Amino acid sequence: MQLDFIITQWAVWPPLPPEQNSPNQWLANVPPMLKRRLTPLAKTVFCAVSQCIDTHRIVPMVFNSSHGELAKSLAMMEMLEAGEEISPTAFSLSVHNAIAGLFSMAWKNKLQCTVLSPGEEGMAPAFIEGLGLLQEGAERVLLVFYDEPLPAFYPSSPYRLSSDTSCALALMIAKSGSGQALTLSSSALTGNDGEQPVQLPAFTRFLTEPQTRLTFCTPRRSWIWEKRFE
Amino acid sequence: MSSLENELKKLIIESLDLEDIGVDDIDNHEALFNEGLGLDSIDALELGLAIRKKYNIRIDSEKDDVVNIFASVAALAEFIESEQRAA
Numbered sequence: 001m002q003l004d005f006i007i008t009q010w011a012v013w014p015p016l017p018p019e020q021n022s023p024n025q026w027l028a029n030v031p032p033m034l035k036r037r038l039t040p041l042a043k044t045v046f047c048a049v050s051q052c053i054d055t056h057r058i059v060p061m062v063f064n065s066s067h068g069e070l071a072k073s074l075a076m077m078e079m080l081e082a083g084e085e086i087s088p089t090a091f092s093l094s095v096h097n098a099i100a101g102l103f104s105m106a107w108k109n110k111l112q113c114t115v116l117s118p119g120e121e122g123m124a125p126a127f128i129e130g131l132g133l134l135q136e137g138a139e140r141v142l143l144v145f146y147d148e149p150l151p152a153f154y155p156s157s158p159y160r161l162s163s164d165t166s167c168a169l170a171l172m173i174a175k176s177g178s179g180q181a182l183t184l185s186s187s188a189l190t191g192n193d194g195e196q197p198v199q200l201p202a203f204t205r206f207l208t209e210p211q212t213r214l215t216f217c218t219p220r221r222s223w224i225w226e227k228r229f230e
Numbered sequence: 231m232s233s234l235e236n237e238l239k240k241l242i243i244e245s246l247d248l249e250d251i252g253v254d255d256i257d258n259h260e261a262l263f264n265e266g267l268g269l270d271s272i273d274a275l276e277l278g279l280a281i282r283k284k285y286n287i288r289i290d291s292e293k294d295d296v297v298n299i300f301a302s303v304a305a306l307a308e309f310i311e312s313e314q315r316a317a
Contacts, residue, residue, distance in 0.1 A: 088275035
């Protein structure tokens with residue numbers, strides 16, 4: 001399997017270098033009644049995506065997050081355990097596609113929106129989904145990867161499934177056009193390079209640095225991204 | 231302005247995270263939902279919970295006229311006062 005595509009535009013939040021850290025300019029267009037429902041992770045996602053879709057506002061989107069906002073679900077379960085009533089707002093935003101839903105409302109994007117929880121496979125499933133949409137005829141697809149640290153309640157450290165920072169990476173992909181050409185392939189090599197929160201910083205470095213090849217091993221296979229220079 | 235109406239405005243702002251809105255920005259007779267302040271159905275549930283916690287008054291969507299109770303701050307204050315008198 002060899003899948004070719006182009007990253008036409010991308011953005012990461014927090015930005016590189018981190019001094020440019022001013023979320024307000026990227027959140028300015030969000031209607032105030034929606035903005036009040038944005039959690040810190042949702043704001044991180046909005047900041048990354050806003051920088052990526054200025055010219056092409058309405059695109060099919062694929063969101064990919066290992067854990068979503070699990071801390072919110074945990075907090076509600078703790079409230080229930082304590083016999084307290086939970087907040088209807090928090091409950092309504094506790095589903096895995098909550099941030100994608102808020103985003104499609106804020107940007108009035110009514111096109112297809114898929115939200116994946118990829119587990120051990122990490123970032124690759126979003127590419128497979130997005131490349132499938134390109135194959136079906138979409139001109140471009142927005143991939144959004146985001147995660148935040150798991151609450152201490154969950155024993156994450158031995159499993160490489162969480163990191164200690166929040167991060168969102170948005171990639172606009174297309175089959176042709178200018179940008180960084182990449183090929184995605186897989187191999188039978190297995191290993192454990194960690195879930196998406198661990199993969200995200202490595203993928204961002206891959207985009208910014210001269211390195212031409214990136215491999216993420218999972219317990220089932222490995223995924224390989226290779227830069228093409230034609 | 232009655233103190234209950236003022237108190238309700240603070241409750242609305244705090245429980246619904248209306249970050250950019252102050253007590254003075256909400257008119258007693260302005261519509262709370264849709265046009266007017268622009269609250270939505272999730273806000274109605276959240277506000278119902280906040281009122282239950284603060285005043286120990288339960289708004290029953292089966293029995294009570296929810297649309298009129300939540301019509302404005304003045305209507306909400308009137309409902310709470312009548313419930314408090316009945317208790």
